[in-house]
Amino acid sequence: MDIVISNIPFFLKGAIVSLQLTIVAMFFGIILGLGIAVIRMKGVRPLQWFAQVYVSIIRGTPILVQIFIAYYGFPDVGITLSPMASAYIVLSINVSAYLSETFRGALLSVPKGQWEAASSLGLSPWQTFKRIILPQAARIAIPPMGNTFIGMLKETSLVSIVTVSDLLLRAQQVIAQYYGYTLLIYIEIAIMYWIMSTFFTAILNRVEARLAKAY
Amino acid sequence: MINVRELKKQFGSQVVLKNIELSVSEGEIVVLVGPSGSGKSTLLRCLNGLESPDGGSITVGSINWGAASSKKEKKQALVEVRSHTGMVFQHFNLFPHMTVLENVIEAPRTVKGMSRDEAVRLAEELLKKVGLLDKKDEHPSRLSGGQQQRVAIARALAMQPDLMLFDEPTSALDPELVGEVLKVMKSLAEEGMTMIVVTHEMKFAREVADRVIFMSDGVIVEESDPESFFTSPKTERAQRFLRQLAQEE
Numbered sequence A: 001m002d003i004v005i006s007n008i009p010f011f012l013k014g015a016i017v018s019l020q021l022t023i024v025a026m027f028f029g030i031i032l033g034l035g036i037a038v039i040r041m042k043g044v045r046p047l048q049w050f051a052q053v054y055v056s057i058i059r060g061t062p063i064l065v066q067i068f069i070a071y072y073g074f075p076d077v078g079i080t081l082s083p084m085a086s087a088y089i090v091l092s093i094n095v096s097a098y099l100s101e102t103f104r105g106a107l108l109s110v111p112k113g114q115w116e117a118a119s120s121l122g123l124s125p126w127q128t129f130k131r132i133i134l135p136q137a138a139r140i141a142i143p144p145m146g147n148t149f150i151g152m153l154k155e156t157s158l159v160s161i162v163t164v165s166d167l168l169l170r171a172q173q174v175i176a177q178y179y180g181y182t183l184l185i186y187i188e189i190a191i192m193y194w195i196m197s198t199f200f201t202a203i204l205n206r207v208e209a210r211l212a213k214a215y
Numbered sequence B: 001m002i003n004v005r006e007l008k009k010q011f012g013s014q015v016v017l018k019n020i021e022l023s024v025s026e027g028e029i030v031v032l033v034g035p036s037g038s039g040k041s042t043l044l045r046c047l048n049g050l051e052s053p054d055g056g057s058i059t060v061g062s063i064n065w066g067a068a069s070s071k072k073e074k075k076q077a078l079v080e081v082r083s084h085t086g087m088v089f090q091h092f093n094l095f096p097h098m099t100v101l102e103n104v105i106e107a108p109r110t111v112k113g114m115s116r117d118e119a120v121r122l123a124e125e126l127l128k129k130v131g132l133l134d135k136k137d138e139h140p141s142r143l144s145g146g147q148q149q150r151v152a153i154a155r156a157l158a159m160q161p162d163l164m165l166f167d168e169p170t171s172a173l174d175p176e177l178v179g180e181v182l183k184v185m186k187s188l189a190e191e192g193m194t195m196i197v198v199t200h201e202m203k204f205a206r207e208v209a210d211r212v213i214f215m216s217d218g219v220i221v222e223e224s225d226p227e228s229f230f231t232s233p234k235t236e237r238a239q240r241f242l243r244q245l246a247q248e249e
């Protein structure tokens, strides 16, 4: 039992790595995803087509395969990425594809009358987007974004395969050192994942409750 | 003040406006009537560039554009025309994420770069005028339809327009709320605002309009002073339209 307890700090560091991967992937995923959503709605034809293929490929292939391509495959064409770098890149791209769909739906759900009212007042398309459309779309997109965040937190465990020192990889390292602790250690980190998910779910629920009653 | 020449507009193969000729002088109140689908909204929307014409030209004040204008010319013209023209929509289209006051100061702040203090002062004056100063910190969803439409009028007025376009401003309202909106419009008319109003409120048209224009199938069929239009319409189509309207009421 003392092995379970004495390794908590070691695992906590792994949990922080998992969290860090999630937050960075969300950050770039939001920026990229918003760009893709806008391109798919307003971009010129070839760009629209490109964005659509991008989303389709990313969503239609396993994240593990994407990680392998980045980490094991890219060196073949002279691009060598550290485990952490390939994890950041793949997770960000992956999140962006899913979020772009969320954003597209949210942007489309803002009534056309909002564009018209803002234009008739003289706001430029960019001002209208930034000040009128985006705030309304964000409200609609926040709950699904929260779910993507929580989902991503769990999916980061996949990057342990390319030796990113996240929670799961650390568990495997500890298990390799001591005989007979496999079940306990895996349960321990499962609990840690579960605590993190529950914590963020609780926050998300509160945000959703607040969003539901505003305006 | 407004001069529309040979205006054409089509959606796909459907021609919605055919050779519209229209002049409106400063301070004039024009009421636009006609059956559903006759092109009233489209005409109004062409005047502030929400629709772009497929033929002809439009002059508003000193600004001129038309089907022949280049993209850049058109863009330039629309920036100007929109800063001189207010539009009020059937469904209000207030910004739901902003309070009443924020709705009204948005365009002066963002478009004209007015200071917040000045914009607030202007907005409060306008909200007082439409009788809603006490609601300035509410969100639109907390207001009745009539109140929302009055805020929408104040919001349009905040850009200090010379021309106001109203597209069926009272048709989405419960009957008991129509009066408060018409009253605001009437006082605006009395102050000398140039207005084009699409409405089926015949009493309003009779009391306020200088001229009634009857449209059908994308053409202006008849135009005259309200009294003669309502009592003795010249064309058969206008007669039929007025009979139908009377039946509905």
Ligand SMILES: Nc1ncnc2c1ncn2[C@@H]1O[C@H](COP(=O)(O)OP(=O)(O)OP(=O)(O)O)[C@@H](O)[C@H]1O
Binding pocket: B011, B016, B034, B035, B036, B037, B038, B039, B040, B041, B042, B043
């Ligand atoms: N964006 C659009 N795309 C395609 N067709 C359109 C569009 N806007 C209007 N139309 C068509 O143009 C015609 C004229 O429409 P418009 O809205 O100007 O009529 P209206 O006189 O305002 O009618 P209503 O009294 O019902 O508001 C209609 O047949 C309508 O279906």
Ligand SMILES: [Mg+2]
Binding pocket: B040, B041, B042, B167, B168
């Ligand atoms: Mg209409």
